[in-house]
Amino acid sequence: MPSTIAGLGEPRGPRFVSPALTPEGGPADPYGGPDGIAGPDDVPGGPAAQPPDSPGPARWPRLLLTGLTLVAVSAGTGGVAGHLAARDDPPEAVAGAPPAVVPPGAAGDLVAAADRVLAGVVSVQVSGSGRGASGSGFLIDDRGHVVTNNHVVARGGTINVIGQDGRRLTARLIGRDPGTDIAVLRVDPGNGLRPLPLAASGQPRVGEPVLAVGSPLGLSGTVTAGIVSALDRPVRLGGGARQPAVQTDASINPGNSGGPLVNGQGEVVGVNTAIATLEGGGNIGIGFAIPIDRAAQVAQRLIARG
Known part of the structure; x- marks a missing residue:
């Protein structure tokens, strides 16, 4: 008899419609009301969150991207930090793209990087x-x-x-x-x-291997690997104005907040801060880090004041 893992939500199929959109494809109140603001009687997944009967297949990427919610990933707080700024149009498919090639020695570099940063x-x-x-x-x-x-x-x-x-x-x-x-x-x-070395001024490269290091779900010393998925992704962190962030597919979960995102040389390229999720239930392979240039500037200012 197959077992079910509780607390992770039900699988979403290709016909899932984001609760952040109306059946016509426009923005809607994610709490089921017309105002876009959570009120005392609002419940996630209200009438506005119901999927249409027969959406066009070409609209699914746009609907899914627009519905992503950015959630801070400290354990025990559970606060919603903001929304992902998604493109209005789905990206064009790349036909016949060659498979990705892992650079020689990349795995070894990450092993050495993990050994350098864990302390x-x-x-x-x-x-x-x-x-x-x-x-x-x-x-x-x-x-x-x-x-x-x-x-x-x-x-x-x-x-x-x-x-x-x-x-x-x-x-x-x-x-x-x-x-x-x-x-x-x-x-x-x-x-x-x-102390961990900080990456030199300048952005990491899209496709560059990175490690997210921290204590997801209280499991200290955890390392997850991925790549830099995108740069300058505008997201709202900490409830403030939108700011550019480093996007990564390295697994980031509650408890990872504040941990470093490091490159293959063991240098910090960002501060892991949030994940995009459709239901607030956990990692779906889209995480965001504050670029280390900005984080270091803010940290030095706070140290000077303190």
Whole structure:
């Protein structure tokens, strides 16, 4: 008798219509009302979310893309961070495209990269604020400064970080910037944590292999591999204005928030922050990271103030 995994939602077939669209293809209230705003009586999946009887097959890519929702990926907070800015028209199919070729030594590079970065990545746990939260972070200098996401620590409380060796350290909040969803913590130096090198100024390349490192679902020291899927993807992070983000297909799940996205040389290219999801249920292979250039600038400003 086949078993069913609870909590992941039911499979979506090709006839699924995004609840963010009306049957005519225009925007609709995702809570089932006409105003586009969640009210006290609104329930996700209301009348406006019902699929039409016979949509045209060519419209499915556009309907699916427009309905994606961007969700912050700290465990325990569950807040919706914004919406993905999708194209109005589906991308043209590429006929006869050759299969992707993995560069020689790419797998070995990722193995070495994982070995280099794990000693500088921590699990971030916040307690004592009614409802706890958890995420990830990474050391950026030898003074004990740790970068994470603002939405991981925004509720306040006692903050602890746990290193790869299992050692628990008390952290102090230096500063946070809700607009960019960046926060900086500090732990006592000389704790065995190793600062991670930041990628040189300039963007990573589309197709470049990357690793997402952190503590998804509380599983510290987890590494997932993928590629850079797109650059300058406009998304709304932390409830602020839209900002360009690095898109990746490396698996990012609740608890990965604030962890590093690193390249094959073990250099940080972004701060993992959010995932796109159709139901808020978990990773579907579309994640977003704050580019490290911007994250580092914000972090240095917070450190200078703190």
